[in-house]
Every structure is written in structure tokens, then in C-alpha cells.
Amino acid sequence: xxxxxxxxxxxxxxxxxxxxxxxxxxxxxxxxxxxxxxxxxxxxxxxxxxxxxxxxxxxxxxxxxxxxxxxxxxxxxxxxxxxxxxxxxxxxxxxxxxxxxxxxxxxxxxxxxxxxxxxxxxxxxxxxxxxxxxxxxxxxxxxxxxxxxxxxxxxxxxxxxxxxxxxxxxxxxxxxxxxxxxxxxxxxxxxxxxxxx
Ligand SMILES: [Zn+2]
Numbered sequence: 633x634x635x636x637x638x639x640x641x642x643x644x645x646x647x648x649x650x651x652x653x654x655x656x657x658x659x660x661x662x663x664x665x666x667x668x669x670x671x672x673x674x675x676x677x678x679x680x681x682x683x684x685x686x687x688x689x690x691x692x693x694x695x696x697x698x699x700x701x702x703x704x705x706x707x708x709x710x711x712x713x714x715x716x717x718x719x720x721x722x723x724x725x726x727x728x729x730x731x732x733x734x735x736x737x738x739x740x741x742x743x744x745x746x747x748x749x750x751x752x753x754x755x756x757x758x759x760x761x762x763x764x765x766x767x768x769x770x771x772x773x774x775x776x777x778x779x780x781x782x783x784x785x786x787x788x789x790x791x792x793x794x795x796x797x798x799x800x801x802x803x804x805x806x807x808x809x810x811x812x813x814x815x816x817x818x819x820x821x822x823x824x825x826x827x828x829x
Pocket of ligand 1: 707
């Protein structure tokens with residue numbers, strides 16, 4: 633439990649100034665700060681050097697992108713958004729039906745369920761899964777490789793398989809999966825750069 637930050641105007645709820653797992657709090661980045669933040673994440677993953685010092689610098693650079701705080705009173709549903717100068721601004725729900733747990737994890741559905749797979753789609757799905765298996769196998773073998781050149785060979789197989797998987801996912805319209813595969817590939821690239829090259 634933290635100390636009280638302020639009490640909602642309704643008087644029924646006290647917002648705590650803690651870093652606990654607050655179900656009523658969110659951290660918000662305006663769009664004009666979001667893209668620079670994502671670029672900083674990419675730079676940290678791709679360019680941070682192998683030393684602890686370089687990694688610490690990359691983390692510090694990321695933490696410089698400070699999100700603003702958003703709080704919702706679970707009692708009355710009032711939303712407080714932190715302004716540019718750090719002051720909270722209160723917004724009231726327009727109707728009684730507005731949820732009072734907007735920031736509960738999972739309260740917002742992530743993506744609609746995919747439509748039932750057509751036969752052509754099923755074949756693509758099999759190819760996609762096969763590329764993913766190949767990629768993961770090559771990545772595992774990278775660790776077991778007996779020499780630097782063997783590891784580089786496995787790395788290049790893994791990259792190729794993941795590129796194939798990403799292309800296949802895009803052709804199937806599986807954008808979220810394509811993005812997850814891209815993130816996995818970036819992770820593998822970072823591991824290779826830091827441990828094998
Ligand atoms: Zn309230």
C-alpha cells in the first residue's frame with residue numbers, strides 16, 4: 633500500500649501513490665511520443681552493445697519516455713488524466729453504463745476471433761507452422777553449434793525460416809501473428825549479435 637495521492641471528488645475513493653499493481657491506473661503515451669518511443673525500443677534491441685553499461689544506457693534512454701498517468705475512480709467512474717504539467721484533469725462518465733474498470737487487464741478485447749478457416753487457408757496455416765518449427769529448430773541448433781561458422785549457418789537458416797513465416801502470415805492476413813514473428817526474429821538477431829558474433 634502506498635501513501636494517498638489524492639481523493640476522488642466523489643469522496644468515496646482514495647488514489648494511492650504507489651507502484652503496486654493498481655487496477656485503476658494506466659500509463660498513457662500521446663501518439664506524438666509513442667512513435668519516438670517505439671523507435672527507441674527498436675534502437676535499444678538492435679543497437680545496444682553487449683556490455684552491462686551499454687545495456688543500462690539503453691534502458692535509461694527508454695525510461696526517459698515518461699508516460700502520463702490516467703486513473704479511474706472505481707466508485708464513480710470519473711477519469712483523471714495527467715496534463716502536460718502533471719496536474720490531474722477530471723472527466724465524468726456521460727452515462728451510468730460507462731464501465732468503472734476501464735483499466736482492468738483484459739477489459740478490452742484484443743482482436744476479433746478469426747473467421748473459420750477455408751481449405752486454402754488451412755494449407756497456408758500448415759506452411760506457416762512448418763516455417764515456424766524450422767526457424768525455432770535452427771535457433772536451438774545455433775546454441776549447440778560446435779563452431780562460430782556453424783552457428784552463423786544456423787542463424788541464417790533461422791532468419792530465412794522466420795522471413796518465410798512472416799510472409800506466409802501476411803498472405804493469410806494474420807497481421808498480429810506476423811508482428812509477433814517479427815518480434816521473435818528481432819530477439820533472435822539480438823541474441824546472435826550479442827553472443828555469437
Ligand atoms: Zn469517484
